[in-house]
Amino acid sequence: MSLKPICDLNVAKRYIAQAVPLGEDPCQFNAIWAAPGQVPNFVYEGDDPEVFSTADDAEAKARKVLFEALNARRPARQAYVPNQPGLRRAVKFLKMTGEEFAVAQAAADLTDAEIAFAWGTTPDRVVRWKSGADAVPFAMHWVLPLLKDEKNYEFVLDVAEQKTVDK
Structure with a gap:
């Protein structure tokens, strides 16, 4: 199927x-x-x-x-998108494995808590991405490399801080 x-x-x-x-x-x-x-x-x-x-x-x-x-x-290494105007067929996005995510996280020098805050999720979810229990969001292919740059990282933290409220 x-x-x-x-x-x-x-x-x-x-x-x-x-x-x-x-x-x-x-x-x-x-x-x-x-x-x-x-x-x-x-x-x-x-x-x-x-x-x-x-x-x-x-x-x-x-x-x-x-x-x-x-x-x-x-394992969720692929996702299908519906046919859109201009596309002749559905495309397949290859998602990161947990191991690939862990390597990219280390290269970006970010902690689980930093990624979780920037992404709007919990550190436990980030751990589940690394273990393979949950699918790694496709956008992590480009988000983590962008967050290596200090200017981008500060921008993301500013936005996350502005859009976060205490419970």
């Missing part, structure tokens, strides 16, 4: 596992699934959305795929 979004920017607000009629044919269905915050995805068989002969079969497969996605530890 591959992850290929089926729409632009329509992010799920709840868990979705449902059958979708395929055109006018009442005997063919696709299955879609998503967790909150994700763009809904078809259930794929190879490169094409899988076609089911009953709505029950499609919904059951969508539930299975959603269940597997929720219970899998994602």
Whole structure:
């Protein structure tokens, strides 16, 4: 099963596992699934959305795929973006591994707390990025090298400080 979004920017607000009629044919269905915050995805068989002969079969497969996605530890080295005007196909972004992130962090000479504050997250999340438990945000490919420069680092800290309030 591959992850290929089926729409632009329509992010799920709840868990979705449902059958979708395929055109006018009442005997063919696709299955879609998503967790909150994700763009809904078809259930794929190879490169094409899988076609089911009953709505029950499609919904059951969508539930299975959603269940597997929720219970899998994602290596998450790639992300798909929807087709946009001007793009002929979806593209794949290669995300950093935890090890690559740790090397880039050391090269930038930044602590977990400094990265967390600048990124607007917690030091625990940064540790999870390094361990591979959570996916490293794609932007870290360019954020960490930029933060090596003292001027950029100070700018980011100023912005973060202005946009932070005490609990």
